[in-house]
Amino acid sequence: MGNSAPESSLLVVDADIVRPDNARAPIDVAVGMLLQSDGRFLLCTRPPGKAYAGYWEFPGGKLEAGEDVVSALSRELAEEIGIQVREALPWKTLLVDYPHALVRLHFCRVLRWDGELRMLEGQDCAWQSLPVQVHPILPGTIPVLDWLARD
Numbered sequence: 001m002g003n004s005a006p007e008s009s010l011l012v013v014d015a016d017i018v019r020p021d022n023a024r025a026p027i028d029v030a031v032g033m034l035l036q037s038d039g040r041f042l043l044c045t046r047p048p049g050k051a052y053a054g055y056w057e058f059p060g061g062k063l064e065a066g067e068d069v070v071s072a073l074s075r076e077l078a079e080e081i082g083i084q085v086r087e088a089l090p091w092k093t094l095l096v097d098y099p100h101a102l103v104r105l106h107f108c109r110v111l112r113w114d115g116e117l118r119m120l121e122g123q124d125c126a127w128q129s130l131p132v133q134v135h136p137i138l139p140g141t142i143p144v145l146d147w148l149a150r151d
Helices: 069-081 139-150
Strands: 010-012 027-034 041-045 060-062 084-097 102-114 125-128
Touching: 010 139, 027 041, 027 069, 027 084, 041 069, 060 069, 069 084, 069 102, 084 139, 102 139
Parallel strands: 010 084, 027 102
Antiparallel strands: 027 060, 041 125, 084 102
């Protein structure tokens, strides 16, 4: 399995849009790549009402104060898609500068989980393999698909 991406990895999305402040603190986000034994992985759409609603991404969400990445991921996946994470391994980190937020994405490989998928935020989901068949893809997800292709 691949090594962690350097913390300095930065993706700037819609660079022509002015940011509110150059000194924005990054928001830490735990992201889960649910992986099946046949190599397929789960993508979900961003829920209605959120930035980039309808774009496809790996599920996850913000870390709360005092949470580590795997704990936050476990909580977020229970809240978002109704599963209980049993085994997750931190994988790579990517800093993404979106017009609305600066986010530090902590990608984890989710190897074991319990429960049936339930889309609890009104999103859609699809098991995918490379090349993915769903569109549009959230810009912060595109580098991860490239990493998976090389891994």
